[in-house]
Amino acid sequence: MHRRRKLTILIPLVIVGMVLLAPLVFPPSGKRPGDQLSPERRLFMQPEQIVELMAPEPGFMVADVGAGCGMFTLLLAQSVGSSGKVYATDVDRRTLAILKRRLQAEGVTNVEPVLVQYHGVDAFYKQHAFDLILAADVIALMQAPEAFFAELRSSLRGQTGRLWIVELSLDPDFTEIEFSNSHTFYDLLRSKSLPETITRRLRGKTREMLATLSPSDSAQPFMELLINDLNLILEDPTLWPETSAADVPLNPEGTILRRALDQKLAAQGCFLSTDGKVSAAALPALRLFNRLIIQDLLGVGSWAKAANLIPLSQEQLAPLLSWLTSGTDLVVLFHNAGYDLVQEYKGLQYCHIWEFKRAH
Numbered sequence: 136m137h138r139r140r141k142l143t144i145l146i147p148l149v150i151v152g153m154v155l156l157a158p159l160v161f162p163p164s165g166k167r168p169g170d171q172l173s174p175e176r177r178l179f180m181q182p183e184q185i186v187e188l189m190a191p192e193p194g195f196m197v198a199d200v201g202a203g204c205g206m207f208t209l210l211l212a213q214s215v216g217s218s219g220k221v222y223a224t225d226v227d228r229r230t231l232a233i234l235k236r237r238l239q240a241e242g243v244t245n246v247e248p249v250l251v252q253y254h255g256v257d258a259f260y261k262q263h264a265f266d267l268i269l270a271a272d273v274i275a276l277m278q279a280p281e282a283f284f285a286e287l288r289s290s291l292r293g294q295t296g297r298l299w300i301v302e303l304s305l306d307p308d309f310t311e312i313e314f315s316n317s318h319t320f321y322d323l324l325r326s327k328s329l330p331e332t333i334t335r336r337l338r339g340k341t342r343e344m345l346a347t348l349s350p351s352d353s354a355q356p357f358m359e360l361l362i363n364d365l366n367l368i369l370e371d372p373t374l375w376p377e378t379s380a381a382d383v384p385l386n387p388e389g390t391i392l393r394r395a396l397d398q399k400l401a402a403q404g405c406f407l408s409t410d411g412k413v414s415a416a417a418l419p420a421l422r423l424f425n426r427l428i429i430q431d432l433l434g435v436g437s438w439a440k441a442a443n444l445i446p447l448s449q450e451q452l453a454p455l456l457s458w459l460t461s462g463t464d465l466v467v468l469f470h471n472a473g474y475d476l477v478q479e480y481k482g483l484q485y486c487h488i489w490e491f492k493r494a495h
Contacts, residue, residue, distance in 0.1 A: 185299075188490075189267060191211055193219055194219045196263060209241060209243060217244075217245055224251045226252070231249075255282075266297070274302060309369075313435050318434075320434050330432045333365075333368070344360060345357065345361075372408045374429075375424060383432065391449055405421055416462045474492065477492050
């Protein structure tokens with residue numbers, strides 16, 4: 136009787152403990168699963184074009200590292216066919232559960248979702264030899280990418296295997312893609328009420344055209360000038376101090392990210408620049424920071440949704456910010472990890488793409 140009572144008390148405690156400890160044992164990726172398959176993410180990452188570049192052949196064994204909800208997984212599975220196989224690995228149970236439901240709904244049978252350990256190279260990888268390994272949009276969130284890929288190297292086929300690294304750019308220039316469907320932005324444009332922190336930084340010709348722009352005019356010439364100006368503002372170290380001092384309302388969900396960028400850049404003396412210039416090491420982080428501010432001010436958030444950085448915690452942002460400010464040359468990093476560059480592909484505006492092979 137006493138034993139049964141103890142079990143009755145113990146079992147709920149164990150369940151509660153498992154719930155509380157789950158984030159520590161199985162840390163989530165931080166990126167919201169639903170956003171991983173958003174139209175914005177597909178627009179900026181162009182998964183179909185990337186898989187076409189990779190050219191996986193029927194019968195290939197593929198590892199989709201950090202597959203998430205499977206933006207690339209199903210395309211890879213289609214390419215390798217029934218004689219091939221795609222192992223979709225991730226550290227997050229939630230995203231793998233979504234992927235499994237997608238696979239079932241699509242009737243895909245040549246994909247195996249695999250839960251792997253959060254730190255280091257999981258033993259699973261060492262049990263296989265892959266023709267292709269894809270790591271898409273994961274490096275910036277890794278604690279030690281060089282060590283990880285050095286250990287992963289033995290899982291890539293020696294002569295013919297290829298490692299593909301795809302990273303969504305964290306500090307890209309603005310393009311017209313980001314403004315084409317933004318009702319908020321066009322409302323501001325029609326009312327000629329762009330935020331003062333933006334208009335005062337526009338060049339004279341751009342301000343003049345804005346002042347004379349009428350609803351019947353084509354916005355195309357003005358958009359070209361404005362986008363050029365916004366890309367110059369990306370490197371302006373005075374934008375954040377002025378925006379902060381003016382108490383301009385920004386997206387509250389981005390507070391953690393802005394605070395982290397503020398602290399990192401302030402520690403590097405970025406906001407103390409007297410000549411408007413910042414160090415090369417700090418520039419990527421500054422461009423990201425200013426990009427987020429400009430997007431909030433103008434109501435254009437498609438790229439921010441694609442980048443999916445807002446839900447990241449302070450802890451998860453730490454490796455990303457270190458990566459942004461380290462000035463690391465990715466080709467050198469992979470050379471040190473035991474790979475040779477085959478080719479860097481520059482056809483996509485918002486993505487960096489590299490193809491590597493094992494060094495011999």
